[in-house]
Amino acid sequence: MQYDVVIVGAGPSGIFTALELLKKQADKKIILIEKGLPVEKRRCPKQKTRQCVQCKPYCHITTGFSGAGAFSDGKLSLSYDVGGELPELIGWQRAQELIDYTDKIYLEFGADEHVEGVSGDPFIKEIRRRAIQAGLRLVDCPIRHLGTEKAQDIYYSIQQYLANHGVELLFGCNCTDLIVENGACVGVIIDEKGSEREIRGKDIVVATGRRGADWLEKICVEHGVEHKPGTVDIGVRVEVRNEIIEDVNKVLYESKLIGYPKPFKNKVRTFCQNPGGFVSQENYDNDLAVVNGHSYKDTKSSNTNLAILCSHNFSVPFNQPIAYAQKVGELTNMLGAGHILVQRFGDILDGKRTWTKELAQSNVKPTLPDAVAGDITAAMPYRAMTNIINFIQAMDIVVPGFASSETLLYSPELKFYSNRVKMDENLTTSLPGLHCLGDSSGWTRGLMMASVMGVLMGRQIAEKD
Numbered sequence: 136m137q138y139d140v141v142i143v144g145a146g147p148s149g150i151f152t153a154l155e156l157l158k159k160q161a162d163k164k165i166i167l168i169e170k171g172l173p174v175e176k177r178r179c180p181k182q183k184t185r186q187c188v189q190c191k192p193y194c195h196i197t198t199g200f201s202g203a204g205a206f207s208d209g210k211l212s213l214s215y216d217v218g219g220e221l222p223e224l225i226g227w228q229r230a231q232e233l234i235d236y237t238d239k240i241y242l243e244f245g246a247d248e249h250v251e252g253v254s255g256d257p258f259i260k261e262i263r264r265r266a267i268q269a270g271l272r273l274v275d276c277p278i279r280h281l282g283t284e285k286a287q288d289i290y291y292s293i294q295q296y297l298a299n300h301g302v303e304l305l306f307g308c309n310c311t312d313l314i315v316e317n318g319a320c321v322g323v324i325i326d327e328k329g330s331e332r333e334i335r336g337k338d339i340v341v342a343t344g345r346r347g348a349d350w351l352e353k354i355c356v357e358h359g360v361e362h363k364p365g366t367v368d369i370g371v372r373v374e375v376r377n378e379i380i381e382d383v384n385k386v387l388y389e390s391k392l393i394g395y396p397k398p399f400k401n402k403v404r405t406f407c408q409n410p411g412g413f414v415s416q417e418n419y420d421n422d423l424a425v426v427n428g429h430s431y432k433d434t435k436s437s438n439t440n441l442a443i444l445c446s447h448n449f450s451v452p453f454n455q456p457i458a459y460a461q462k463v464g465e466l467t468n469m470l471g472a473g474h475i476l477v478q479r480f481g482d483i484l485d486g487k488r489t490w491t492k493e494l495a496q497s498n499v500k501p502t503l504p505d506a507v508a509g510d511i512t513a514a515m516p517y518r519a520m521t522n523i524i525n526f527i528q529a530m531d532i533v534v535p536g537f538a539s540s541e542t543l544l545y546s547p548e549l550k551f552y553s554n555r556v557k558m559d560e561n562l563t564t565s566l567p568g569l570h571c572l573g574d575s576s577g578w579t580r581g582l583m584m585a586s587v588m589g590v591l592m593g594r595q596i597a598e599k600d
Contacts, residue, residue, distance in 0.1 A: 138164045138303075140596060141336035143310045143323055145169035146202030147582050148342035148573030148589040150293060151237065153302045155593025163596070166303040166334060168325060171199030173306055174291045186505045187416050187424065187474070194418035200306070201290035202344045203417065203427075204582050209281025209289075210389065210407070211583040213238060213250065217276045217391060218584030219574075225560050225591065233587040238279065241586075244292045247285065247432070251278040251388030258386050262533060266392060269532035274391040282432030313339065313569065315358055320569035338596050342572040342589070345551045346419055349457050351575045352554040361565040365555035365577045367456035369463055369519045370403075370444035371511065372414055372426045372545040373527070376499055379536040380439050384410040389441075392533065396525035399518055403526040406442040411435030414503040414545055416475055423464050426475045426503070426545040436502050442548050443526055445519045457551050464547040467514040475547075476514075477506040480527065481540025497541045511546040550580070561595050562588070 140156065140163050142149045153165050170193060171177065177199040180188050197203045215222045215230040222230035242248065252275070266273040281289060298304055307328065314322035314333060322335030343351055355362045383390045389408040396403060412430030419425060428440040449456050467476055478489045479497065488510035494501060512520055523544075531538035555577035562570050572578075572592055573585040 136332075136334050138166045138334065138336040140165045140338045140340065141323060141334055142167045142340045142342065144202070144342040144344060144347060144573070144575070145200045145304070146342055146344040146573055147204055147585040148579070148592070149340065150201065150290075150297070151240070151586045151589030152340055152342070152572065152592045152596075153297055154240065154293065155590045156597055157297070157300050157302070159594065159597035161593075161597035165301070166305060166336070167297065168305045168308050168310060168323070168334070169200055170309045171195065171306065173304070174200040174287060174294055187418065189418060189422055189473075196415070197344075197346045197417050197419065200294050200304075201286075203346070204286060204290065209283060209286030209582070211238060211241060211246070211279040211281065212581060213277040213279060213583065214275065216274055218581045219579040221578045221584050221588055224558065224578060230587065233590055234583060237583065237586050237590050241279070241281075241289065244289045244296075245285070246279060246281055246289060249279075251280055252386075253277045254386055256386040258382065262383060262387065262390065265533040269394070269529040270396075271392045271394040271529055271533065274393060276389070276391050278389050280388065280430075280432070283429045285432050310341075310343075313354060313358055315566065319567040320358075337568070338570065339568055340570045340572060340592060341575070342585075343575045345574045348551040348554055348575040348577075349420075349461075351556070351571065352457060355554065355556060358566060360569065360571075361557035362577075363555050363557070364449060364454045364456050366446045366448050367460045368444040368446055368550035369460055369516070370442055370548045371523055372428055372440055372442050372548045374414055374438050374440040374499060374502065374543040374545065375537060375539070377411060377437055377439050379539070380410075380534050383534055384439060390533075392530065394526055394529055396522055396529060399522055401518070401522050402446040403522050404444055404446075405530075406444050408439065408441035410439045412438070412440050412502070414440050414501065414506070416503065416505075419551075421461075421465075422468075422473065423461060424468050424473060424475055425464055426548050438499060438502055440502070443523055444548065444550060445522045447519070457554065460549045460551065463514065463516060464549050467511065467547045470509055470514055471507040474505055474507045475503060475545050476509045476511045477501055477503070477543055477545045478509060478511045479540060480538060480542040480544060483512055483524065483544065484540075499541045499543050501543060503545065506545060511544060515546060562592050
């Protein structure tokens with residue numbers, strides 16, 4: 136079957152590629168191929184079972200229209216300082232202009248007009264003063280919070296818009312390979328209910344998200360697409376009572392802090408802060424369970440959760456950072472019998488595991504009900520664990536009480552976007568006809584910048600003719 140544009144992956148990058156092509160009134164025959172289900176059919180059984188049931192053939196939280204975005208807390212970072220390295224490729228000013236443009240599209244489809252973190256409250260200066268005292272940097276970044284339940288509504292509206300304007304949406308189909316002829320990518324091979332078929336096009340856009348980062352890396356190796364290992368993030372999801380961090384939540388909503396703690400001086404950062412939120416579980420291929428967090432617009436918990444991520448950059452001869460992070464996750468899952476592990480910070484400092492009885496007696500009650508109390512330090516690499524401990528203690532200067540003995544640490548929190556595909560500013564790879572977008576490309580991290588990359592791709596394709 137022949138198309139003008141073949142898009143693999145219905146996450147933010149793939150969605151906004153198609154959306155921008157429509158907005159530019161490009162006369163293109165477009166197909167969007169997605170492994171999972173339409174957004175209105177995505178359901179996580181855990182809402183009823185209270186236990187992860189390891190859905191097959193894929194996790195409904197990470198797979199389907201809008202990718203992990205539909206079940207995330209839905210935060211749009213409105214500054215080029217946040218969201219990956221795309222500004223290095225296309226320029227800082229251009230990146231910010233695209234963010235502003237993309238933000239307006241989200242508003243058109245129902246995003247909340249309120250923006251967090253722009254209050255100008257004098258207390259922000261105090262937070263920055265404390266951060267400097269702790270050796271951390273506070274990143275200014277306005278946040279538009281969609282909310283988990285509202286994000287699903289917004290993406291459903293976008294899905295309907297694409298379908299009603301002629302974009303062919305093909306669900307339940309897994310892309311297995313590229314079709315390369317005469318040195319160019321001319322299509323993809325998909326598995327549709329056990330039957331393989333070819334879909335050909337002039338422009339092939341692969342936007343498979345964090346879940347598809349490992350697959351894309353293998354595809355790049357197989358077809359000689361230039362790429363290099365990038366950064367991999369290994370960390371924990373931290374949960375504290377709202378009372379501990381409510382002053383920061385009120386003026387910033389999300390406090391993006393970066394540090395380089397001794398002795399290793401790796402980059403360590405906070406990510407995805409969820410005031411009144413809930414810790415959640417996501418499942419990747421090979422039954423790998425990883426921790427995440429989200430927050431609703433209307434339903435709130437007594438806790439705030441956020442990720443603390445340690446960046447690892449490997450040099451020769453090692454070139455498998457994604458596999459490395461997966462092994463860390465697998466070992467942690469082994470200790471938790473397939474579940475997420477949770478441990479109190481005080482128990483880590485005391486060199487002991489956490490027991491279920493101790494969690495029940497604590498002020499901080501876990502919002503992930505099937506997390507298993509244990510010892511995350513038995514699986515976490517020494518370098519990463521040391522960085523995380525030192526960063527949490529620095530955070531205690533910014534947010535007094537953050538390093539409380541009852542603060543909860545969930546593991547593993549892993550971010551798979553380390554394979555960096557070589558591209559020019561027009562998002563063209565070394566294989567003619569192939570474009571790689573979003574978190575799987577290694578250039579973006581998060582909803583907004585992935586969406587921006589899709590907008591840019593849509594413009595490039597529309598302007599070619």
